[in-house]
Structures are given as structure tokens and as C-alpha cells.
Amino acid sequence: MSEEKIIDGKIISAQIKEEIKKEVINLKNKRNITPGLAFILVGENPASVTYVKSKGKACEELGFYSVTNALPESTSESEVLELISGYNEDKSIHGILVQLPVPGHINEEKIIESINYKKDVDGFHPQNIGRLIIGSKCFIPCTPLGVVEMIKRSGIETKGKNVVVIGRSNIVGKPVANLFIQKSLNSTVTVCNSFTKDIKEHTLKADILIAAIGKPHFVTSDMIKKDTVIIDVGINRIPDASKKSGSRLVGDVDYDGCIGKCSKITPVPGGVGLMTIAMLMKNTLDSAAGKIYG
Numbered sequence: 001m002s003e004e005k006i007i008d009g010k011i012i013s014a015q016i017k018e019e020i021k022k023e024v025i026n027l028k029n030k031r032n033i034t035p036g037l038a039f040i041l042v043g044e045n046p047a048s049v050t051y052v053k054s055k056g057k058a059c060e061e062l063g064f065y066s067v068t069n070a071l072p073e074s075t076s077e078s079e080v081l082e083l084i085s086g087y088n089e090d091k092s093i094h095g096i097l098v099q100l101p102v103p104g105h106i107n108e109e110k111i112i113e114s115i116n117y118k119k120d121v122d123g124f125h126p127q128n129i130g131r132l133i134i135g136s137k138c139f140i141p142c143t144p145l146g147v148v149e150m151i152k153r154s155g156i157e158t159k160g161k162n163v164v165v166i167g168r169s170n171i172v173g174k175p176v177a178n179l180f181i182q183k184s185l186n187s188t189v190t191v192c193n194s195f196t197k198d199i200k201e202h203t204l205k206a207d208i209l210i211a212a213i214g215k216p217h218f219v220t221s222d223m224i225k226k227d228t229v230i231i232d233v234g235i236n237r238i239p240d241a242s243k244k245s246g247s248r249l250v251g252d253v254d255y256d257g258c259i260g261k262c263s264k265i266t267p268v269p270g271g272v273g274l275m276t277i278a279m280l281m282k283n284t285l286d287s288a289a290g291k292i293y294g
């Protein structure tokens with residue numbers, strides 16, 4: 001019963017990866033193009049190191065060419081800009097990904113804006129964000145795109161539905177809210193932030209609730225109405241003495257408390273996180289095939 005409620009990121013992302021694999025073979029055979037992705041990682045933030053490794057592994061698995069630049073924390077901003085400038089010109093590279101956050105001495109905005117927006121497969125460049133808002137073709141940030149893909153592939157209706165997003169970050173909350181107001185999805189969207197008064201008043205109206213807060217178990221069952229669809233973007237590490245590592249990952253939603261009341265829910269881990277990597281691969285493939293900017 002509760003299994004039917006799970007929107008399984010493992011299954012959906014595996015389907016998408018299979019589709020990508022086939023398209024990569026086609027692209028190689030018909031046009032002699034291999035999708036190429038360049039990673040730039042500055043410093044040794046453990047989460048960032050893990051993310052870049054997983055993305056590199058996905059490249060291998062799907063037949064992409066990839067190159068990883070793991071640079072020391074002391075790398076200067078101008079060195080990173082120079083590297084990006086080289087990849088902007090490199091014809092074998094169709095996507096450039098600078099793993100965020102970058103160390104404090106590097107200006108994140110400057111780095112994002114230095115990437116050729118036609119290779120900005122993370123979808124963070126102002127050109128892509130601007131196009132997303134006006135509904136033009138662009139690279140859409142991977143996590144929000146993954147959320148929409150999960151909703152679509154699970155057959156969930158969005159037209160006329162109340163979508164409530166908790167969180168307004170540039171990488172999740174803002175882009176995901178903007179996707180749901182587009183004519184392709186036709187939802188009515190409310191976006192909450194840490195200054196929102198009586199958040200429950202909003203969340204109780206949600207047909208679809210998207211939590212992107214970064215606070216473990218923030219959304220509890222009293223905050224949702226019956227049959228809400230819950231998309232939990234949060235990835236939080238909490239202490240757990242029963243685990244060998246002493247900790248485990250949980251979302252922003254009290255999964256056990258909400259599963260009985262909601263109609264569908266994404267687990268953490270095994271939900272949105274897996275979609276993010278799949279959508280990064282899709283964006284890079286689309287870049288290589290010239291599907292976004294020709």
C-alpha cells in the first residue's frame with residue numbers, strides 16, 4: 001500500500017539513463033559526436049567531492065567523455081576563469097560544471113557568468129534563468145528539471161493545482177516555482193521563505209508540496225492536507241548511532257509521519273537526488289546534439 005505511494009527516483013532515473021544511453025550511441029554513429037562534460041572542483045568539501053565523483057561515474061556509465069579538474073583550495077579566481085575560458089572554446093566539451101559552493105575568495109557570480117551559456121548545463125547562468133522565466137528554450141537547472149520529470153512520469157496532474165514551494169534558493173526554489181507557473185504546467189504557485197508568517201496556512205492548501213529547505217523533518221503531517229503529493233528535495237545528514245558511519249541522510253519532510261496521509265511522496269535517499277544527476281546528463285546530451293541552442 002505505502003509502496004504505491006512512493007515516487008521512486010531509482011526507477012525513473014534508470015529509465016532516463018537508458019534513454020540517454022541509446023541517444024548517445026545514435027549521436028556517435030550518425031554524427032560522430034560524443035557528449036563531453038568538464039568538471040571543475042575547487043577545494044575538498046566532502047559533499048562536493050562525492051557529487052563530482054558520482055557525476056563522473058554517470059558519464060562513464062552513459063558513454064560520455066568527461067574531464068575532472070580537482071584543484072586545491074588555494075586556486076585563484078583568475079586560474080578558474082582561465083580554465084573555463086579554455087573549455088568555452090573546446091569543441092569536445094559540451095557542458096561545463098563548476099561544483100558549488102566555491103571557496104570564499106572566489107566570486108561565484110563571476111564564475112557562473114564566465115561560462116558560455118550555451119555550455120551551462122547546470123542552468124545557473126543568468127541567460128538560462130532569464131529564458132526559463134520567459135518560457136524560452138534553455139538549460140533548466142538539474143534539480144528543478146528532475147522534479148518536473150518525476151511529476152510528469154508519475155502521471156501527476158499539474159494544471160490548475162496549488163503548488164507550494166518551501167525555499168527560494170537560486171538553484172532549487174526559484175527555478176522550480178518558475179517552471180510550475182509556465183504554460184506547460186499551468187499551476188498556481190506559492191513560494192515560502194524563512195519570513196513567511198504561519199507557513200502551515202500555505203502548506204495546507206498544497207496539492208503538490210515541494211520542500212527545499214535544508215532542515216531535517218521540517219514538514220510534518222499536520223502541515224499537509226490529505227492526498228497531497230510531496231516532493232522532498234532536502235538532503236540532510238543527521239546523527240544515527242545504529243549506523244556504522246554514525247549518521248544517515250534524511251529529507252526536509254517527516255517521511256514516516258506523512259506517508260499515511262499523502263497520495264505520493266519521494267523518499268530520501270532514492271528520490272530527487274538521483275534525478276539531478278540524470279538531468280545533468282540529459283542537459284549535456286542535448287547540448288552535444290544542439291537541441292537547445294542549435
Ligand SMILES: NC(=O)c1ccc[n+]([C@@H]2O[C@H](COP(=O)([O-])OP(=O)(O)OC[C@H]3O[C@@H](n4cnc5c(N)ncnc54)[C@H](OP(=O)(O)O)[C@@H]3O)[C@@H](O)[C@H]2O)c1
Nearest residue numbers: 143167168169172193194212213214233234235272273276
Ligand atoms: N536533491 C538534490 O539533488 C538537491 C539539490 C540541491 C539541494 N538539495 C538540498 O535541498 C535543500 C535546500 O537546498 P538549497 O540549496 O535550496 O538551500 P538554501 O540555499 O539554504 O535555501 C534554503 C531555503 O529554505 C528557506 N527556509 C529556511 N528555513 C525556513 C523556514 N523555517 N521556513 C520557510 N523557509 C525556510 C530559506 O529561506 P530564506 O531565503 O528566507 O533564508 C531558503 O530560501 C538542502 O537540504 C540541500 O541539500 C538537494
